[in-house]
Amino acid sequence: AEQQRAQFTAQVHNFMDVCWDKCVDKPGSKLDSRTEGCLASCVERFIDTTLSITNRFAQIVQKGGH
Amino acid sequence: AEQQRAQFTAQVHNFMDVCWDKCVDKPGSKLDSRTEGCLASCVERFIDTTLSITNRFAQIVQKGGH
Amino acid sequence: AEQQRAQFTAQVHNFMDVCWDKCVDKPGSKLDSRTEGCLASCVERFIDTTLSITNRFAQIVQKGGH
Amino acid sequence: AQELLQRMTDKCFRKCIGKPGSSLDNSEQKCIAMCMDRYMDAWNTVSRAYNSRLQ
């Protein structure tokens, strides 16, 4: 569980690195709903991208390489 | 002392990563005084920022969280 | 040999980090010959730069420092 | 929290400090405080989104 939490945190740092730059322009007095939506979508789409790339990669490897 | 020197060096690498991009545009035939001043201020302000964020974070944690 | 392969791979990751951004703009339906040439030159010039900096650094150190 | 503080400092310094001057001026200090609060809000939003995807 300890290790799982460390992995979770490492992933959140990773998402923050990409999604902060993509979604937050000038930090304002609160996180507006558009920015919140952007951050949540950014996490979702990043995971989609990871799955899509991992699947395609597995297919290529199975077919016996590039 | 060995470990302290390694930490010092790691911090200097870290400052260089931020401050080189902020202060040095086209490298010239010598480091002009404006660039030198910018680099020194960059280190000072980065440390100020670190202290300011660390203090604020400690206050938030003490008050029982965000 | 195991360790040598790991070092080779680490270097390729490092080259990719610099050269992908320098040479690939919009990924197209194939890697055109201009992009291929750019990538190969990018690796060559990066190695030249490394050697040039390492030699100059060694000279400065020998002369007894900056 | 060490890593969080370091990354937050790095992102907020880059966002809030243009050309570093002889001290943090008032608007830079405000920007840093807001940036830090928004970074922690964003961290919570991102954690929640990731967590709900893992369920």
Next chain:
Amino acid sequence: AQELLQRMTDKCFRKCIGKPGSSLDNSEQKCIAMCMDRYMDAWNTVSRAYNSRLQ
């Protein structure tokens, strides 16, 4: 291949996704597939160039 997949995902996400929407749309999906194929081509080109320099 773990590291390769992570770096590829990072580079292709940054190149292909502008403002993240409610799902990966068609053009984003195509862009990601192409980006991945080109990343692997580029990886091979870079490896070959590095290898021939080492000889």
Next chain:
Amino acid sequence: AQELLQRMTDKCFRKCIGKPGSSLDNSEQKCIAMCMDRYMDAWNTVSRAYNSRLQ
């Protein structure tokens, strides 16, 4: 000094080489030599500033 050389190479390559050509031309070579010297000057300035802040 390994890490210093690597970071210096990375920063100076990015600053001095636009589109990589078939060899390092004269102006690229000059730029790299100057960039390296300025990087080391900057390293010294930054170390001094950090050191005096620690006192």
